[in-house]
Amino acid sequence: MLKLAFCKQPDLKQWFVRNEVNLFRYRFNKMSSKGKIRFFELSKFNLESIEKGEITGELEANLNDCSNITTASAKTWYRIPWTQVGRLVTRRSIFIDEGKAYVPEEDLIEFVVGKFRSECNRWLAGLAKKFDVMMENEQERLVPILKSFGNTIADADFSSTEGRLTINSIETMRKTSLPPCIRQLLDALQVDNKLKHDGRVHLWAFFKAAGMPLEDALKFTFTRMTAYANPEKEFKYNVRHVYGKEGGGKGVGAYGCSTKIKALPVEGQYQGCPFKHQRNLKQQLRNWGVKEVDIDKIKKKADDGHYQVACNQFFKSTHKDKEEKLDLITILHPNNFFDQSFDWNTGEHKLLKAEDTAKSEAMETSTYEPAWETTLPMSQAEKESQSQKEFEQDDFMEE
């Protein structure tokens, strides 16, 4: 059932696979060494083991150096394509030669886990294909149940109440409550008085979801994007379009963290997630008043590819009181950052209010962070917004 609920949502799928893999790793480690041997016999991996006699001279030295040991010749080694032991390559803890990794027996688990992970992914992908067909017959019975599983994270609506952000409060909010990705856009706008196309759309979509009234968004655009000869003429339609007041659509939904993390901003574009794309992250954080002790922690998380975790830490570092509760904050979306911050600063945050229920809820969602290993295609929603953007861009070029 869970597998069904998750197979259609890339983010949820990652989360699911990671948990399954952890469980598998745990079970495997618990196995007795006899059990492991039996497991390898049964699974017929056809591993290429290395003759003991081969481990002499240069090879022996290399194996010792790469694993930082002195006992290479006493161990059993296997030669495995490096692509199948990704983690060991990432950690640079094995010797690689001509595309083959030399893996000692105790590290074989990485190989097994890798196999398990790709099986898991393949299986879910197959399931997703069958899903649509199957669902036609199950509209009434299964679909609502499945939706309620998945909704908690992926489809949640992160819009705030109308009027939460206004043109009058934006400068204060910028210092206290706006997410880093939006601060970065505002910083660039302040310097250049202009933003590239993607940046503008991201900003407007954020405004809309943060409850900024349309008039305020227009006024903000006209008074701040002054590098353009006639911002009023140039952008009125676009802003209204994002707000769903032109073009007959629902407007543009606010962009989520995964879109921003996967964005490919080129020089002069600022619409990405600063934890992933900002080359000068430390300086940036300093400018935003983050304490020096926290900067390193945040940077470390960002360097390790845990961008949203870095964002959680940023939140923690820029909000006061009740530290143990700040630890439980998980940011799910730029607009969710804004909402949580707003609530926190006004004492309305649910973590501050209801003690235990909120805690367990936050604990549950906090296991969610993008996996290091999976690259997935854009979700349908992201693709739509992408095409939207390009469509607009084409228009733009003809002007």
Next chain:
Amino acid sequence: MVSSNLVFASDEIAVSEEVLSSYYKEYFPLDPFIEWLGYRNDETLSRREFSFTLKDDVYTRFRSFTSKEELHQAFIKTKPEKIDIGAIYNYSCKHRLSPDFKEEQRELVFDIDISDYDDVRTCCQEARICQKCWPLMSICVKVLEETLKTAFGFEQILFVFSGRRGIHCWVFDEEARKLNGAERFALAHYCQVTAQQIGTSHRLHTHIQNALKITDLYWDEYLETQDLLGTEEGIDSFLKYVKLDDSIKNEWKEQMLKYDTTMERWSIFQQKRKEAQSKKYRDRLFIERIKIAVTYPRIDIKVTEGFNHLLKAPFSVHPKTGKVCVPFNADDVDSFDCDNVPTVFSLRKNDEELVKVIEKQEGDMSKKYYHGEMKESVKIFTDLLNQVFSE
């Protein structure tokens, strides 16, 4: 239209549309270029993502072309200031909205910018690069080549001058093209050694030992020409990498300050290293750590990690310097002179002469890019392609 308010430093000339378009028409090696991007197959070509940056920074992604002629027309019509190459997808980019549209192949790429080395250069800063700091790029090329070839077993590797401030490396091998995201991530991190990863007394990974051997080919000369220990700050910047108590480091510093030259001061480090060997000091790897900190390739890891990261195409023109992004031989990297590469201007200047040369040629060989200034780099490129297609 929006006016661009870029301010050019003195060495930057903006390339005019007219000059660009004549470059694309006559000098851009379109035939081999297309052969490469579609791997001799127009259907594959149509699934390859191109991105153009046009005048006034208009940036368009997910363009695709079904034939050489179509691309040629697009070049001439839109005169892109920058051409980026993306992945080969499972469908043509026109169908990028399809739910299972995804990357299928992508050369493994590396991007290195000299501006990331500003803390270890005294000759230039930011985008500038000269013969004195070029050895840093030589080290990158050699370390990458050695790693990709001996450790990972790749063979078809192209190094390209990025037109202004660094180098790109493209790996064409089929296995490299088909690496998935997780595998790229692993490889990229394998190739990113940092000073922090060097402990105080352990065995060094073969990869690090090999990188250090390459560094040693350049170290003394680099240290001396850059005068890295010429100032007190310079000494401090090295001592920062020594994992010993401040009192010991201050003592060393005082000893160094008794000498004037960088090399004399460096010899103190070497002498300390010898003493460390006999267990006098706890940190026995500080020399290695310093060398890694200064010279180990600083690759832009996000580029290598990504399956669909865009990278500037070989043979495109840098919009500010007018320099052509030419491929070069890894073996000749030391003598590569980035101020002496073909530019759209030099090509124009020598055009008349070249016209006379090609008049005598027939067929393919009557293409301008097989002769004159472009000849050498085009040959490096086509030789590599021949290797790719001979398999």
